[in-house]
Amino acid sequence: MINIEDVSLAKHEKQVVSRKRVTDHGEVLTAKREVSAMLDLVKQETERIESRFLEPACGDGNFLTEILERKLRVVAARYGKSQLDYERNAVLAVSSIYGIDILEDNVAACRQRLFDLFEQKYTALFKSAATDDCRRAVKYILARNIIWGDALTLKSVGDNTKPIVFSEWSPVNGSQLKRRDFTFHGLLDHAAMSELPLFSDLGEDVFIPTPLKEYPLTHFLKVADVDHH
DSSP, X not given: OEEGGGSOOOOOOEEOSOHHHHHHHXXXXXXXXXXXXXXXXXXXHHTSTTOOEEETTOTTSHHHHHHHHHHXXXXXXXHTTOHHHHHXXXXXXXXXXXXXXXXXXXXXXXXXXXXXXXXXXXXXXXXXXXXXXXXXXXXXXXXXXXXXXXXXXXXXXXXXXXXXXXXEXXXXXXXXXXEEEEEHHHHHHHXXXXXXXXXXXXXXXXXXXOOSEEOOOEEGGGGXXXXXX
């Protein structure tokens, strides 16, 4: 998993929503040109559908929407002629993107921007054949992956007694997804000890901490149904 904060920062223009948000939360927004330049430093990874990214202060999603845009271009180029293959890989691309923000409105805006980007690309390709099942799966994954939390305390903001929990989504046998939930604290402790990547998707040997919870294999279009069982 690539941590956006680990990408070398060039000088960039800082943009603000309000002075109060800067004072209270240190919130600054990076302009699109600088976002693109920074992501070009890891260009190969941004174009790998399954490569995982984490933005621990994601704001309303300037970095994450650009990453998803790049991934969806690859998905369309490779799989745009097959709706099932496109859906499978577009869902995988969405599931590879993680964000945390301390401001609830940013979290809602980031989820919506990512969904709107997916919806625009998906509907443009398949028009009336686009399905609500796929839209629902994407919305559910975004609700799990874009977290209202504090990346410094590693706790949820809505309930500061609860740790931040991330879901790992791993494709199995084509159309199946395996979900495992991990605490962010556990992942960071493990990474510090092992110096190995989180949620390794490159095939190398890696030790993974014990998941908080594991879920049965589920069709990628049915991942949202698990909470109703």
